[in-house]
Amino acid sequence: MAVSKKEVGECPIDATLSVIDGRWKGTILWRLADGPMRTAELRRSIPDITERMLIRHLHDLVDAGIIDRHDAGTVPPCVHYSISEYGKTLAPVLGALCEWGRTHMEIQKRKPQPRARAAAPTRPASPPSSAGTTRSPRRKSSPA
Amino acid sequence: MAVSKKEVGECPIDATLSVIDGRWKGTILWRLADGPMRTAELRRSIPDITERMLIRHLHDLVDAGIIDRHDAGTVPPCVHYSISEYGKTLAPVLGALCEWGRTHMEIQKRKPQPRARAAAPTRPASPPSSAGTTRSPRRKSSPA
DNA sequence: CGGTATCCTGAAGGATACTG
DNA sequence: CAGTATCCTTCAGGATACCG
Numbered sequence: 001m002a003v004s005k006k007e008v009g010e011c012p013i014d015a016t017l018s019v020i021d022g023r024w025k026g027t028i029l030w031r032l033a034d035g036p037m038r039t040a041e042l043r044r045s046i047p048d049i050t051e052r053m054l055i056r057h058l059h060d061l062v063d064a065g066i067i068d069r070h071d072a073g074t075v076p077p078c079v080h081y082s083i084s085e086y087g088k089t090l091a092p093v094l095g096a097l098c099e100w101g102r103t104h105m106e107i108q109k110r111k112p113q114p115r116a117r118a119a120a121p122t123r124p125a126s127p128p129s130s131a132g133t134t135r136s137p138r139r140k141s142s143p144a
Numbered sequence: 145m146a147v148s149k150k151e152v153g154e155c156p157i158d159a160t161l162s163v164i165d166g167r168w169k170g171t172i173l174w175r176l177a178d179g180p181m182r183t184a185e186l187r188r189s190i191p192d193i194t195e196r197m198l199i200r201h202l203h204d205l206v207d208a209g210i211i212d213r214h215d216a217g218t219v220p221p222c223v224h225y226s227i228s229e230y231g232k233t234l235a236p237v238l239g240a241l242c243e244w245g246r247t248h249m250e251i252q253k254r255k256p257q258p259r260a261r262a263a264a265p266t267r268p269a270s271p272p273s274s275a276g277t278t279r280s281p282r283r284k285s286s287p288a
Numbered sequence: 289c290g291g292t293a294t295c296c297t298g299a300a301g302g303a304t305a306c307t308g
Numbered sequence: 309c310a311g312t313a314t315c316c317t318t319c320a321g322g323a324t325a326c327c328g
Binding site: 002003011012013014015016017019020021022023026027029030088090092093094095096097099100101102103104105120 | 146148150155156157158159160161163164165166169170171173174178233234236237238239240242244245246247248249277
Binding site for chain 3: 146166167168194195196197214219278
């Protein structure tokens with residue numbers, strides 16, 4: 001984590017970043033923004049994530065109060081995660097983050113040229129409603 | 145960096161995060177929001193940062209086009225850094241980040257570490273909306 | 289299915305010395 | 309003063325195996 005919580009002192013920006021910072025937190029929040037999802041569903045929608053990382057970040061967010069964990073408590077475990085009421089206060093933040101990302105994604109990925117602006121066609125970057133519509137949920141097993 | 149640029153695929157949130165993520169980027173942007181500052185000035189305003197980290201993140205931001213570097217080119221080096229025009233498009237993002245941070249700072253800080261804190265001096269968190277207007281932070285630098 | 293417990297690696301971050 | 313070059317430490321993240 002780039003901005004550890006314990007070191008966050010004065011800067012409010014870092015304070016917020018420390019909460020949503022993490023390799024997958026942004027993505028998780030992004031997917032969850034569409035509505036509650038269960039663990040496997042989430043995992044399948046994020047091909048490159050591992051069980052450990054999913055649970056880890058999920059737990060972090062739950063711990064921060066950003067998302068809620070709904071456990072059915074049945075024999076075949078069925079857990080749903082959703083943005084909590086508190087987490088919804090992050091909406092403006094995530095919205096701004098998402099908006100800027102949509103607009104400047106290509107620019108940032110191509111070449112940091114402070115010359116391009118207003119060149120991004122309005123593209124729906126909303127999290128897909130159906131998590132199952134993603135491609136093969138086969139985790140890539142890269143050999144050493 | 146939690147979210148490396150190379151790995152950012154679809155999530156716009158991560159795309160934005162990859163740009164402002166870094167131990168000190170948030171703080172640097174926050175300070176710079178008040179207006180241009182020179183290197184030493186910046187470093188003095190951020191006690192815990194090292195030369196290397198300052199320059200490193202500064203360069204990252206310059207490279208991303210977020211901030212501009214103004215080199216006087218004099219014998220005793222005099223370099224100023226400031227939010228670039230392009231970087232100003234981040235204002236809504238930084239504003240939201242800052243706003244949420246100011247509001248939920250204490251809450252977030254007591255989650256992981258239930259440490260009693262009586263004194264919480266509210267920092268003059270200047271909104272990055274006006275980069276170059278406000279210029280009166282409690283800095284202790286003495287511009288020679 | 290959902291979640292843990294280990295072990296390992298890499299890269300971000302930090303300390304220091306040096307240069308123009 | 310601004311910036312660079314090394315070296316070192318830390319720890320977030322990833323791979324696997326296993327449990328309830």
